[in-house]
Amino acid sequence: MAENYKHSSFKQLLEKLQEESWQLELIISGFAIYGLFVAFDPISITVKESQNEQQIYTFIISLVAMVSCAILIFNLLLHVILRGLWIGALGLRYVSGDIEYEKLKYSQKFTRYLRRKVGSFDKYIATLENYCSIIFAISFLLIFYVLAFTLIIIAIALIATFIIGNEELPGWLSQGFGITFMLFIIFGMILTFFDFITQGWLKKKQWISKIYFPVYWVFSILTLSFLYRPLVYNFLDNKFGKRLSFLLVPIYLVILIITSLNYRTSNYLDTDQSSSSIYANSQNYEDEIDQKDEFIRGVAIPSKVIKNNFLKIFIHYSENIESRVFDYNEGLKPEKDRRGLSTNIQFGTDWASLGTRDSLTREYIKTFNEIYRVEIDSVEFDNDFILAQGIRSDLGFETYVGIKELSEGKHMLNVSRKRIREEDTSWWRVANIPFWYYPD
Structure with missing residues (x-):
């Protein structure tokens, strides 16, 4: 055939x-x-x-x-x-x-x-x-x-x-072999691209082609060019x-x-900026996220106008949050990081492991509450974040704070997180969201 x-x-x-x-x-x-x-x-x-x-x-x-x-x-x-x-x-x-x-x-x-x-x-x-x-x-x-x-x-x-970047590997392997292999890939990529745009110039020269051939062979497999x-x-x-x-x-x-290309109508006003005392981004208000391609930008509250005597605060989860939790509580850092691609197929159930995981999850939430701080008009409020799902069923942390003592009108919600640099602790602003309180 x-x-x-x-x-x-x-x-x-x-x-x-x-x-x-x-x-x-x-x-x-x-x-x-x-x-x-x-x-x-x-x-x-x-x-x-x-x-x-x-x-x-x-x-x-x-x-x-x-x-x-x-x-x-x-x-x-x-x-x-x-x-x-x-x-x-x-x-x-x-x-x-x-x-x-x-x-x-x-x-x-x-x-x-x-x-x-x-x-x-x-x-x-x-x-x-x-x-x-x-x-x-x-x-x-x-x-x-x-x-x-x-x-x-x-x-x-x-x-x-x-x-x-693997600290568990010996230095000769991670640095010696790793850096050498990285340089080979980078220079091989440059040579392959040059050969492509010159329509095979490296293949035409007799002595250069002998040097280039191993690179060509490796990249034919790496880029699936044999197909x-x-x-x-x-x-x-x-x-x-x-x-x-x-x-x-x-x-x-x-x-x-x-x-x-896009047409700008102002030198100073722009819709793509973070919420502040002079701008309210729709991605920080749950009732304004109505499009399929719109998502919470870090932190969200129910609406610009709050009529209840409590305020719901939702912090969208990201892998960076977990990395910060590990930095502040090294006991939570697992021996094997399971983040990334995985399968849901499991063989058997380890009930002891599930119990340990539940206690570690509670410690995880406790550490998160120690890292993050909630303020309204520069006044700190007690927060008790728990795991929850947002309006898109996305994972995050949710809490409610009482605001019945606030006066009517505009207020500023400030969510910040603890940051330690060279043993110096400071608070890094995560979100600054304006809202208006008019109770029923």
């Missing part, structure tokens, strides 16, 4: 498929565009949620997925537009044939110019066909490029975290495909710049 590609019948089949491939391209593009548009919003919400919760691995994965979706949507929409133009040109050719410049009765100067620049109608149709086929193929190739870049960044992060390498070399030996693939890169950069 592996030798079938050498048979003439297989080559005839490929030629027939090439002639009919435009139908498959349109079908795949249509379904893909629909699916990508459906998936884009949930993925972008996941990006914002993981960024808000400081989940670095989820953020990277979802960001790569979002970028890949954006690339595919743009390329496939462009492909459908050009393929529609190609179909229209075929229909027009059936009706009117080729361009007859003599019937236009233009002057000799314009006739010669149009013959040279526009050419025949068949050439125009062939050019459109080439554009459509190459754009369709390169759409999926670019996804692999994005994936390759992501895998390299992840490799650098893993080396820095689990080898260089799409035939597609790459097929592009490189085609001048038209090579030109188009390099033309798309600046187009993506222009689109990125255009989408980042």
